[in-house]
Amino acid sequence: MAERVIRTRKGGDDVVVVLSAMSGETDRLIALAHQVTSTPDERELDLLLSTGERVTIALLAMVLQSRGYPARSFTGRQVGIVTDKVHTKARIERVTADRVREALAEGVIPVIAGFQGINENQDVTTLGRGGSDTTAVALAAALSAARCDIYTDVDGVYTTDPNIVPTASRLSKISYEEMLEMASLGAKVLQTRSVEFAMKYRVPVRVLSSFTDAPSGTLVTEEDRDMEQVVVSGVTYDRNQAKITLLGVPDRPGIAARLFSGIAKDNLMVDMIIQNISQEGLTDISFTIPRTDVRKAMALVVALGKDIGAADVQVTDQTAKVSIVGVGMRSHSGVAATMFETLAREGINIMMISTSEIKISCVIEEKYTELAVRALHEAFGLSARA
């Protein structure tokens, strides 16, 4: 890593480095917490987890110094990464970066702890898995950097998961909007929040592999004419899905609002929502949440269901979501029909559908995930021409 920083610096650019923890360190710290209690307090967990990056920034600053490059580490607090108060998945509210600018002005390479910030109580917060991406992009935005390079364990964004479709190909360029849909749908390359920041502040982000020095990767940038030529850029899936249905809900104005504002208060992320056509004044409301939140959600949903007069609550957690994403959908018609036909041809039942301008998602039975992804990848002609 030090070599990479020095090479960039020698290229004549000012460099700001943002680091995550060493591989496996965050998991080790979480395991430590779970050794002492099954329900670690989230404020304490954040303090615990924030140590991982403090170790790596100190070490990299030492290495750079020992190679003759002035360097200085800064924690999230020291560079003024101010977040909201939601521990373990805080959102950055503002970045001052004064000390980073000072260091750059002195010719010093700032080495910054990713993943962490500080809230207005002066308590340490963390930004969730992949939070270092967001730190990097937020700093790039604050500093008006020319580009943000993110070194990760993959060499870019692929048309789909190569574990499922071996002929999946790397995209050399992708729009922020597509990337946002890809990331939130489980592409796992960049933290969603980092792409939101990049889009908002128009920061070009290059995703590169930590393991090679090949300057390939995928550039995440503003939409251009090339991108529109392609109907679908990628097929993504997310197995971390559970579907919750409230049956026999009285269909009165304000019911859905009461339900989902109750759910939002608990910081549960609801994804798709479907409300059936009302029959005899009663309706069914279905929504999906991350499967990992089902236990946390159930007590709340049952209580809210009682509150709004639902007859019953059903949970299905053997579900997955497959999606096709592409800015080209805006200018091409018939994309949804092709998707539904492709799934039907494979005998896959569609449980829920949601669409946006550049994305169509279907919730299906989890066991069909691979089949659906392969069929869609093929149907939209995404395989690499070997």
Place this chain on the structure above:
Amino acid sequence: MAERVIRTRKGGDDVVVVLSAMSGETDRLIALAHQVTSTPDERELDLLLSTGERVTIALLAMVLQSRGYPARSFTGRQVGIVTDKVHTKARIERVTADRVREALAEGVIPVIAGFQGINENQDVTTLGRGGSDTTAVALAAALSAARCDIYTDVDGVYTTDPNIVPTASRLSKISYEEMLEMASLGAKVLQTRSVEFAMKYRVPVRVLSSFTDAPSGTLVTEEDRDMEQVVVSGVTYDRNQAKITLLGVPDRPGIAARLFSGIAKDNLMVDMIIQNISQEGLTDISFTIPRTDVRKAMALVVALGKDIGAADVQVTDQTAKVSIVGVGMRSHSGVAATMFETLAREGINIMMISTSEIKISCVIEEKYTELAVRALHEAFGLSARA
């Protein structure tokens, strides 16, 4: 540890907990730094080392919470431990402790990171080995605590090192002044700075073993009549000694000042200083420093020696210091004579002598350390009456 905190709390007292890192953690972190560079930057090293306590306070707060006791962790910065700017051995300048008082007022047990503070640049500093003792005593002083209990790996302060004299006995009580002499002479029970704080703010400190629940230990407190009955309370030694001699120094006013202010600028701790009687306008100046600082010191001392016109610089690092300590010396005469006679009887040459009101120290050849300690312990009747 959680049990101990809960027991104290159940006893009806408010409790504030100060923690150090897990056993071996600080060494592990130092080793990490030395893996990447032989000369780690001290500012970076402090950030690295400060992670050890952040881990333990988060974990203990979690455990206390899971047992039903509200608890909250605080870092050095969060409790306002403000230090000077000397990295790796910073001195506490003030303690605000506002958040600790708030937590106590809410019935919350504050769990505080020892060993670390923050300087006026908002950079993390550490207080040196045993710095958590100092954090604890400084907080006890700031909070006007009734007592500061320090759990450590020994069950108190002994008349001398039991590894050298198996019949050494534990002191049930010792004065701040004696403890200060014991600690700085190598008793290694409490960090010197913590005892200085305790003495300054009259905080009674109890040294207890982490490994037993026996309420024995040693109470470090104000001098009382009992203590004066005993001539010598303890015999200590320090092998980490090196003697540096500047030969043929022109004996002019201000020479010693120039020498030692030059040395002080480099944060070298000079212990004993002896200047010979001047002969023909020339004198010899000898002083001792920690042996571990010899490499760092030599270049400096040679340069300073040249500067003040010294003919030569000699280093002897095979030296040790043995000392006898006791407030009883103030009211008993002939103590020094007994010490010198005892060493002479064993054939041990005394290279340097220094005395204070309650302490007499002799620098001797290192190979005689154990013999000297045993002889002095016997001569002053310190062995436990078995």
